[in-house]
Amino acid sequence: MDEIILIGVGGHTRSCIDVIELSGQYKIAGLVEKDEKNGKGNLSYPILGTDVNLPNLRQQYSHALVTVGQINSPAIRIRLFHRLKELDYQLPSIVSPRAYVSNHAQVGYGTIVMHDAIVNANAKVGKNCIINNKVLIEHDAIVRDHCHIATGAIVNGEVAVGNESFIGSGTVIRQSVSIGNNCVIGAGVVVKRHIESDQVIKK
Numbered sequence: 001m002d003e004i005i006l007i008g009v010g011g012h013t014r015s016c017i018d019v020i021e022l023s024g025q026y027k028i029a030g031l032v033e034k035d036e037k038n039g040k041g042n043l044s045y046p047i048l049g050t051d052v053n054l055p056n057l058r059q060q061y062s063h064a065l066v067t068v069g070q071i072n073s074p075a076i077r078i079r080l081f082h083r084l085k086e087l088d089y090q091l092p093s094i095v096s097p098r099a100y101v102s103n104h105a106q107v108g109y110g111t112i113v114m115h116d117a118i119v120n121a122n123a124k125v126g127k128n129c130i131i132n133n134k135v136l137i138e139h140d141a142i143v144r145d146h147c148h149i150a151t152g153a154i155v156n157g158e159v160a161v162g163n164e165s166f167i168g169s170g171t172v173i174r175q176s177v178s179i180g181n182n183c184v185i186g187a188g189v190v191v192k193r194h195i196e197s198d199q200v201i202k203k
Helices: 011-023 051-057 075-086
Strands: 003-007 027-033 047-050 063-066
Touching (some): 003 011, 003 051, 011 027, 047 051
Parallel strands (some): 003 027, 003 063, 027 047
């Protein structure tokens, strides 16, 4: 079984650990933190080093996943994603065995699909995304790169979500609606109209 290192040590990392353990696809070697303040690891997994150690760690490990969370900004996840690509790490897509991803759907590399999520027929999910627990991505929907679709959100058929956007927990997006790049949609919002890029919608 290939080993994988996780780039992050916080709460979202714990959720990712749970998915990866259950999938049995990779053995988690340990975690990488941003600095040396946290030396305790997470869920018994050790700290292997900090971001500056990524070039050296590449000599031992070929697989990595960004497990830093994303709410207001995807900037940290994007920076780490590109750094890993520059160092020639392989960034697999991780799908929980409790999730359903249609054989006719696409999930980009570096993306994690978490427990009880559904990605339906002809849906397309981009790179470095978080498709969180109990999310529904319906038929023909598009979620572009570096997005976080939070717990329980419903992205209905033919919806398009732009790059680097955050869709909050319990949000419902009406069929065929488009959401621009770099948007933040708050928890529980019902989106019935197109949203231009760089918007924050709280209700």
